[in-house]
Amino acid sequence: MAAKASRVKLASSVKLNRRKFLAAAAVASASGVANPTGTAAAPQAEQRLPSALPPNAHVAAAETGNPPEPASRGNGTPGSDFMVDVIKTLDIKYVPANPASSYRGIHESLINYGKNTMPEFLTCMHEESGVAMCHGYFKATGKPLMTLVHGVVGLQHAAMSVYNAWCDRVPVLIMGGNDLDAARRAPGVPTFHSAQDINAIVRDYTKWDDTPVSPQHFAQSFVRMYKIATTPPYGPVMMALDGGLQTEPIRQDGEQLYIPKYFPSAPPQGDSGAVKEAARLLANAERPVIVVDRLARTPNGVSLLVELAELLQAPVVDQGNRMNFPNTHYLSRPANVVNQADVVIGMELSDYWNTVNGFIDNGDDGLGRNVAKVKPQTKLISISSVDLLTKSNYQDFQRFQSIDVSMPGDAEATLPALIEAVRSAISSDRKDAMLKRGDAIRQAHAKGLDATKQAAAIAWDATPISTARLVIELYAQIKDLDWSLVSTSGNTSNWANRLWPIEKHHQWLGASGGYGVGYGAPASVGAALGNRDLGHFSVSIQSDGDLMYAPGVLWTAARHKIPLLAVMHNNRGYHQEVMHIQRMSNFRDRVANIGNDLAPIGTSIMNPDIEYHKLAESMGWWAKGPIVDPADLGPAIKEAVAVVKSGQPALVNVLTQPR
Amino acid sequence: MRFVSLPFLFTISALSALVVFAAGIAVLDTAVAASAEKGKAAFVQHGCWQCHDFAGEGSIATSNGRVIARTALPLEAFTGFVRMSNGQMPPYRPTVLSDEELGDIYAYLQSLPEPKAPSDIPLLNSNVRSR
Numbered sequence: 001m002a003a004k005a006s007r008v009k010l011a012s013s014v015k016l017n018r019r020k021f022l023a024a025a026a027v028a029s030a031s032g033v034a035n036p037t038g039t040a041a042a043p044q045a046e047q048r049l050p051s052a053l054p055p056n057a058h059v060a061a062a063e064t065g066n067p068p069e070p071a072s073r074g075n076g077t078p079g080s081d082f083m084v085d086v087i088k089t090l091d092i093k094y095v096p097a098n099p100a101s102s103y104r105g106i107h108e109s110l111i112n113y114g115k116n117t118m119p120e121f122l123t124c125m126h127e128e129s130g131v132a133m134c135h136g137y138f139k140a141t142g143k144p145l146m147t148l149v150h151g152v153v154g155l156q157h158a159a160m161s162v163y164n165a166w167c168d169r170v171p172v173l174i175m176g177g178n179d180l181d182a183a184r185r186a187p188g189v190p191t192f193h194s195a196q197d198i199n200a201i202v203r204d205y206t207k208w209d210d211t212p213v214s215p216q217h218f219a220q221s222f223v224r225m226y227k228i229a230t231t232p233p234y235g236p237v238m239m240a241l242d243g244g245l246q247t248e249p250i251r252q253d254g255e256q257l258y259i260p261k262y263f264p265s266a267p268p269q270g271d272s273g274a275v276k277e278a279a280r281l282l283a284n285a286e287r288p289v290i291v292v293d294r295l296a297r298t299p300n301g302v303s304l305l306v307e308l309a310e311l312l313q314a315p316v317v318d319q320g321n322r323m324n325f326p327n328t329h330y331l332s333r334p335a336n337v338v339n340q341a342d343v344v345i346g347m348e349l350s351d352y353w354n355t356v357n358g359f360i361d362n363g364d365d366g367l368g369r370n371v372a373k374v375k376p377q378t379k380l381i382s383i384s385s386v387d388l389l390t391k392s393n394y395q396d397f398q399r400f401q402s403i404d405v406s407m408p409g410d411a412e413a414t415l416p417a418l419i420e421a422v423r424s425a426i427s428s429d430r431k432d433a434m435l436k437r438g439d440a441i442r443q444a445h446a447k448g449l450d451a452t453k454q455a456a457a458i459a460w461d462a463t464p465i466s467t468a469r470l471v472i473e474l475y476a477q478i479k480d481l482d483w484s485l486v487s488t489s490g491n492t493s494n495w496a497n498r499l500w501p502i503e504k505h506h507q508w509l510g511a512s513g514g515y516g517v518g519y520g521a522p523a524s525v526g527a528a529l530g531n532r533d534l535g536h537f538s539v540s541i542q543s544d545g546d547l548m549y550a551p552g553v554l555w556t557a558a559r560h561k562i563p564l565l566a567v568m569h570n571n572r573g574y575h576q577e578v579m580h581i582q583r584m585s586n587f588r589d590r591v592a593n594i595g596n597d598l599a600p601i602g603t604s605i606m607n608p609d610i611e612y613h614k615l616a617e618s619m620g621w622w623a624k625g626p627i628v629d630p631a632d633l634g635p636a637i638k639e640a641v642a643v644v645k646s647g648q649p650a651l652v653n654v655l656t657q658p659r
Numbered sequence: 660m661r662f663v664s665l666p667f668l669f670t671i672s673a674l675s676a677l678v679v680f681a682a683g684i685a686v687l688d689t690a691v692a693a694s695a696e697k698g699k700a701a702f703v704q705h706g707c708w709q710c711h712d713f714a715g716e717g718s719i720a721t722s723n724g725r726v727i728a729r730t731a732l733p734l735e736a737f738t739g740f741v742r743m744s745n746g747q748m749p750p751y752r753p754t755v756l757s758d759e760e761l762g763d764i765y766a767y768l769q770s771l772p773e774p775k776a777p778s779d780i781p782l783l784n785s786n787v788r789s790r
Contacts, residue, residue, distance in 0.1 A: 453777040453783050462712075462713065479786060586755065591755055659712060659721045
């Protein structure tokens with residue numbers, strides 16, 4: 001104890017300004033002086049224990065006991081108060097986050113100095129949930145949120161959600177607490193949770209990151225990170241927030257701190273010459289096809305795409321990572337229409353190769369084989385902002401596809417110029433042919449709908465409940481509301497896209513981006529948070545495996561009164577993996593070992609079945625289930641809708657067919 | 660034609676579930692009943708349900724939208740596809756799935772009830788997108 005007390009006393013006796021310390025450290029480094037404070041070096045090295053050992057009683061006490069007295073208090077404005085001033089200039093409404101000691105300074109400033117408004121702190125039970133809530137919120141509202149994470153372990157928890165946001169081109173502002181100053185940070189756990197460069201954990205899948213070392217540096221970097229994140233292509237950004245920078249008073253030396261004003265950047269557009277060439281190809285094509293994935297950043301993107309499609313009388317394939325095109329429009333067509341195309345224009349595609357090629361996971365060697373979907377002479381056009389931002393390590397850029405006319409740029413921003421160029425390029429003798437093409441597509445669209453209804457009718461009364469029936473029963477209860485389908489984790493055979501009329505931008509928010517399972521539940525809660533403020537009714541189709549990664553987000557929804565209707569697609573398995581193990585067994589001529597379950601060992605979520613309705617109830621949700629008889633499904637959902645309309649979350653646990 | 664239908668009870672153990680499957684089949688006649696009964700168990704044991712669902716309704720995601728309930732393929736063509744598939748479905752060779760089991764599965768699929776017409780399902784008419 002005596003040794004500890006002396007160290008605390010030493011710390012409190014050293015009145016060292018942070019920037020002076022950094023400057024001194026730099027001088028010391030340059031001059032070879034290792035002891036800038038001039039204090040005697042304490043002979044403590046022999047007291048250190050190997051870092052691989054678990055925390056001892058002393059270390060545990062440092063984490064669980066009362067913190068030592070701060071080196072100074074009450075002398076001026078804490079750095080984190082100024083940080084809150086900066087944050088408040090950017091209209092950020094919420095901070096969904098899991099609390100952590102490394103950002104205690106800014107946490108305290110947010111709730112006390114900032115009065116817990118703009119932004120409001122929302123308690124999360126996992127950093128993965130905090131980031132995913134920001135992800136879902138942005139897709140519902142078009143506005144970014146920020147989250148706070150603990151330096152090392154918290155950011156490690158958050159990493160998968162950050163990757164999803166990266167792949168889904170969604171801006172999320174992430175700040176991670178970190179105690180850089182090894183000489184002053186608390187020993188033990190806080191030191192375990194510090195790193196030289198926490199941003200390195202997510203650098204491969206963030207647009208930008210920084211580690212500010214002064215309040216003014218923070219102000220510049222925060223506005224910069226906001227601007228970078230919200231300029232297409234959107235993406236998550238990261239800032240390491242030093243503990244000392246948060247807690248130390250701002251130096252009163254006459255320097256005036258300022259907050260840079262934020263002005264949004266204009267999105268990058270495709271080259272004008274390439275736009276004309278693309279328009280010429282499209283206007284003269286016999287069978288042009290438009291394929292889109294994340295084109296419509298805003299509702300205006302939908303309107304522009306409808307205008308282009310009708311101008312060309314060209315079918316539109318919506319790959320669905322955003323709501324790009326109304327599925328009720330006669331030009332909305334399935335993916336296989338590319339097979340006969342002579343010109344394909346792909347806009348904001350996440351995988352162009354897989355749009356015009358296919359992969360069959362059934363090769364003789366068990367490794368699969370490639371097939372071309374389009375003819376060799378088919379001309380390919382691309383507009384994609386993602387071409388402006390490619391990193392090396394993670395393979396989200398997919399396979400390389402040769403493109404005839406490639407335009408790195410934002411597709412929605414480029415569409416007005418492309419539409420005008422197409423209008424100019426269409427000769428009068430082409431217009432009749434285009435109208436005939438449109439009539440043929442209209443007939444095919446109608447036939448396709450009839451076939452879809454017939455497919456949905458099969459196994460209508462089956463138990464477990466068919467995914468078609470699940471989705472249609474759900475729609476029957478929400479169709480008169482201004483609904484928003486915030487997530488479809490798991491796979492329900494795209495029934496919602498195939499049968500629900502999806503005409504508004506907010507009615508479909510797309511998938512996770514990186515297919516990191518565990519996105520569905522927290523992203524749904526985040527989107528429902530945004531929809532609560534916009535007056536939209538939020539509904540999710542929630543899969544079982546996805547929910548169990550971080551079910552604590554259910555508590556967050558109940559705690560903060562976020563209305564969300566979650567209908568479980570409970571097929572009791574990691575079904576993708578169910579099929580993979582069966583496939584491998586077949587390749588190797590072995591009978592798959594299903595143990596005491598229905599699916600190969602290691603892929604089932606049964607015996608015991610998880611009672612998701614009870615799980616939700618335990619965290620403050622209204623819940624019902626398990627629904628086994630399809631006749632019980634509609635009434636259960638109806639009850640749940642009434643609860644959600646009252647402002648509470650509700651869950652209906654439904655036992656379903658696999659897909 | 661007589662159909663007998665019992666609910667599937669997947670909340671119990673797999674062995675119990677298989678018994679329930681066997682008891683819950685739809686049968687055409689006595690001769691077919693035996694093979695359809697075994698076929699239903701084989702359909703589960705060999706994982707056919709994973710992509711085609713328990714009632715053979717299939718999925719646009721896992722079986723390219725193909726429905727195998729009451730398949731129109733003759734048994735020989737059905738067998739040939741299962742044995743030689745070079746599409747997304749992995750082939751099942753006789754060492755994994757015997758000819759007898761495959762015949763039973765075929766009988767099970769033929770025994771499934773004819774689906775309702777969409778026009779007979781009110782929810783499918785008033786609650787889906789229109790043309």
